[in-house]
Amino acid sequence: xxxxxxxxxRAAWRLGSIAGIHIRLHLSAIVIFVLISASLSGMLRxxxxxxPLLLPGFYAGLAAVAFxxxxxxxxxxxxxxxxxxxxxxxxxxxxxxxxVAEMEAEPATPKDEMLIAGAGPLASLIFACAFFLLAAGLAxxxxxxxxxxxxxxxxxxxLTTVALWLxxxxxxxxxxxxxxxxxxxxxxxxxxxxxxxxxxxxWATRRAAGVxxxxxxxxxxxxxxxxxxxxxxxxxxxxxxxWFIHYLASLSVTRVLVQQxxxxxxxxxxxxxxxxxxxxxxxxxxxxxxxxLRSKQDIWPLQDQDRQAGxxxxxxxxxxxxxxxxxxxxxxxxxxxPENSLAGEAKARKALDHALSQxxxxxxxxxxVVQGNVVGLLDHADVxxxxxxxxxxQAA
Numbered sequence: 389x390x391x392x393x394x395x396x397x398r399a400a401w402r403l404g405s406i407a408g409i410h411i412r413l414h415l416s417a418i419v420i421f422v423l424i425s426a427s428l429s430g431m432l433r434x435x436x437x438x439x440p441l442l443l444p445g446f447y448a449g450l451a452a453v454a455f456x457x458x459x460x461x462x463x464x465x466x467x468x469x470x471x472x473x474x475x476x477x478x479x480x481x482x483x484x485x486x487x488v489a490e491m492e493a494e495p496a497t498p499k500d501e502m503l504i505a506g507a508g509p510l511a512s513l514i515f516a517c518a519f520f521l522l523a524a525g526l527a528x529x530x531x532x533x534x535x536x537x538x539x540x541x542x543x544x545x546x547l548t549t550v551a552l553w554l555x556x557x558x559x560x561x562x563x564x565x566x567x568x569x570x571x572x573x574x575x576x577x578x579x580x581x582x583x584x585x586x587x588x589x590x591w592a593t594r595r596a597a598g599v600x601x602x603x604x605x606x607x608x609x610x611x612x613x614x615x616x617x618x619x620x621x622x623x624x625x626x627x628x629x630x631w632f633i634h635y636l637a638s639l640s641v642t643r644v645l646v647q648q649x650x651x652x653x654x655x656x657x658x659x660x661x662x663x664x665x666x667x668x669x670x671x672x673x674x675x676x677x678x679x680x681l682r683s684k685q686d687i688w689p690l691q692d693q694d695r696q697a698g699x700x701x702x703x704x705x706x707x708x709x710x711x712x713x714x715x716x717x718x719x720x721x722x723x724x725x726p727e728n729s730l731a732g733e734a735k736a737r738k739a740l741d742h743a744l745s746q747x748x749x750x751x752x753x754x755x756x757v758v759q760g761n762v763v764g765l766l767d768h769a770d771v772x773x774x775x776x777x778x779x780x781x782q783a784a
Contacts (some may be wrong), residue, residue, distance in 0.1 A: 403690055408488075409467050409477050411460065416484035423621070424452040427526050435549060436542055447546045451553055456482060458515045462565075463487040465511035466504055466573075473500045475703065498584035505576035512562035523548050556562055569600030571636045593644045597637040604634025617637035646775050656732035658774045659764030665689045668718040672710040687753045689762040690721055696762060698723045699753040699755050724757050730766060731781060732758040752763045 400412040425448045432444035434553040459482060465476040466489040478490040495501040526548040538718045544552070568572035582592035607630025614623030664679065668690040679688065680702055698721035710720070722728045753767035 410479035414483035465507040469507040501580035509562040516558035523551035569603035570596035600637030668692040672715040
């Protein structure tokens with residue numbers, strides 16, 4: 389599932405990089421790994437009752453690892469296609485609901501959207517065919533059959549069974565992603581068609597997201613049906629997937645409204661200009677007594693004579709360790725680097741998307757810098773207030 393860059397993956401491990409794209413595994417993916425392994429292990433015991441006790445678990449774990457590799461391949465197809473269309477990709481995160489390829493921006497044209505969205509399901513279909521051919525090759529010319537003409541799974545080897553399961557799961561993954569509800573790949577393809585036909589990106593997003601919300605509610609309803617039938621695990625899982633799809637579809641419309649409201653403005657239009665600047669050599673004890681505990685401000689720019697000397701954050705102050713006259717604010721200061729600040733003159737939606745990403749990662753205000761000087765502060769509340777005043781609900 390491709391998505392524009394948002395918050396960085398917290399509670400995630402970096403596995404490495406492929407083609408300059410960071411690969412991360414979210415903690416929640418472990419839950420799915422365990423569930424897949426446990427579920428498939430039970431199926432393998434039914435298919436191969438003659439196997440030793442631990443063998444089904446071994447092959448189930450092998451299949452779960454291969455499934456996540458297939459999922460990574462699906463997201464890499466999105467990412468590499470996006471890079472070929474001049475859309476940088478920040479990272480890929482595998483988590484409990486699948487995978488996310490985080491692009492730096494949305495596709496610029498319907499053609500880009502269609503190519504990027506279609507690459508993932510196509511990759512999954514290729515994986516399905518490859519695993520099916522592998523299973524057929526391992527099984528040989530004489531595939532064991534049951535009396536009713538089906539495949540006699542008990543006569544297949546462990547690797548053949550795993551390959552056959554991976555072929556089926558990748559085929560189902562491709563079909564599920566092709567459902568025409570945003571933000572699934574099929575929904576992005578649907579949006580691309582609507583966008584191409586109407587020329588209105590926001591309208592196309594709203595329509596595709598509406599279908600996505602509908603599909604989400606249908607999955608939630610089906611999950612409850614399964615629960616009432618006694619299928620607890622599949623019911624809960626189906627309902628959770630439906631809720632997640634509905635949530636992302638709703639979020640996509642909000643994002644379009646925000647992007648439209650910000651179009652044509654720069655970061656300095658959103659910032660607060662009333663703030664305190666403190667001397668860099670002020671003792672931290674004095675800062676705590678006179679400023680930290682008396683102000684709603686969460687960062688303070690520092691001045692060292694005639695030059696800016698970075699800034700301090702309230703979150704970095706340890707009331708016990710730093711409460712002494714020997715410790716100075718400059719000892720705790722962060723530099724005004726691009727990673728720790730926002731450029732006030734940054735214009736256009738792409739620059740503002742980057743600014744929002746920095747705010748999401750920092751979880752506190754950031755200084756807005758123009759020509760090396762702090763001219764304002766910006767946090768999430770400032771952005772929300774500005775958007776609320778400038779958003780046209782009918783625009784999307």
